[in-house]
Amino acid sequence: MPRWLRHFLTRRSVDQHFLICVCAGMLLRALCAIFVYGPQALDDYKHGVWPAYQFFAGLPLDLPDYRSHLLIWCLAGFVRVGAWFGVESALAQVRVMYLGLGFLSLLGLVGTWQFVRSSRSKLFAGLALYLVALFPLMPFLSTRAFGEAVATSFVLLGFGVLENSRRHGAQSLGPWCAGFLALGVAVLFRFHVGLLYISYLAVLLVLRNSRALIVGALTAVGLIAAQFLIDYVSGKEAFGTLISYLVENEGGAAKYGVSPWYNTWLFVLVLTLPPFSLVFYRKLPGLWRRHWPWLAPFLVFVMAHSLVAHKEERFMYPIVGLELWALAWVWAASAFLRPARRIYSVAFFALCTPILFIICLVNSQEGEIEPPAYVESRYRDVAYLDYQSLFGESRFQFYFLRPPSILRAVGKGSFNATEIDRAIQNHRAVALLTSEPDMRDELHALEGMKTEATVCHSLRSAGSLIDRLLYALNPKHNQRRRPTWYLVCERG
Secondary structure, eight states: OOHHHHHHHHSSOHHHHHHHHHHHHHHHHHHHHHHOOSOSSHHHIIIIIHHHHHHHHTOOOOOOTTSOHHHHHHHHHHHHHHHHTTOOSHHHHHHHHHHHHHHHHHHHHHHHHHHHTTOSOHHHHHHHHHHHHHSTHHHHHHTSOOHHHHHHHHHHHHHHHHHHHHHTTOOSHHHHHHHHHHHHHHHHHOGGGHHHHHHHHHHHHHTTOHHHHHHHHHHHHHHHHHHHHHHHHTTOOTTHHHHHHHHHTGGGTGGGOOOOTHHHHHHHHHTTOTTGGGGGGGGHHHHHHHHHHHHHHHHHHHHHHHHTOOSOGGGGGGGHHHHHHHHHHHHHHTTTOHHIIIIIHHHHHHHHHHHHHHHHHOOSSHHHHHHHHHHHHHHSSEEEEEESOTTTTOSOHHHHOOTTOEEEEOOTTOOSHHHHHHHHTTSSEEEEEEOOGGGHHHHHHTTTOBOSSEEEOOOEEEOOHHHHHHHHHOTTTOGGGOOEEEEEEEEO
């Protein structure tokens, strides 16, 4: 570990580091929510963002039975708060949802502070806080509309309170109940987190901590009642969500595609930045001896997901924070070892610093959603004339294409003044879109055009730096990363 970092971590109290991390962590999450509103996968929009808007707008929910309404209520609550401040466009609403999730993720920092505040090592305490706040994956993970992402913060909060209570032999039932309740809320957001809950109860049984074990069991009964209430309010039969979830994911949900069993372990390993992290191997036995009560549930969770391997790495999100705790401990324990100082520390900052900026500032799949996001936020009532654009083929039209706006596929010769004037008669603006390079010149020729009915603006291009790079490297397999050109003409 470099000397400057050791001095920075040791010259301030844990509480000071906590406050710095809260501010820095929220800033990064806000940047990620504002600039990276593109989807990670279809599910974050289809089963999160879109149903949340439907619930807010009083529309029938387009949500499978195996998805809990809890996440939808949470996201819709953020949209409702945004509406008090005049937030109405599709783009602004998704940003508000992501900002709300970013604020909610600060609970993970509270849990980390609980976990490390009495640590004798200021290096470990500070590193754990800063990794949870600033590690490149965390701002992105914390601002995605997945149940797993929300569960991540409650897992950290739960284990932070529980482990603090266990180490100090807490006699009061309050901290134990709060810890199990936080861990239980994580289970309600994503059922497979129950592996962590059950495993930790088993750890307490091994440790013969009957007091905590009873509190955990009673809290579990309360959580079962809470799930019953969620299903009841959602209009489902008792435990209908859980039953549907188990049926849908039977056999690892192989119908959606699966990855090799070792991909689960590779995901966990990659977070430590191998091969540079191999310099910590001598500290692993010490990590286990000191922290096995929460490491054991972590390993059970990873092992279970490798035995029933699903294609989605995001299923591992709930334990990312726990792994960062482990990384912080072995890094702090190796602070004065030359290999760790000259190999891992250098590699960590050289890799993570640029990745952090990219993750927080570079949008994903921009060519598909940026044109309607931009146009809808400014005009609301839009006629999209589409010639083979990514938005015309998009699986995310359901969110950004809102009435009275319409999308109409047009032929190759339809980008002209006549078609624009005809389309704008019933709309406030017309947007011409294409992802075909040979049509770009036709759009360019219409820049600045004025007719009796319309005024056309400058040609715009949608496609982030990363999207363009991926498309250039492998055009055949990265068609959804193509750029989209679009021209907006508004009523004159």
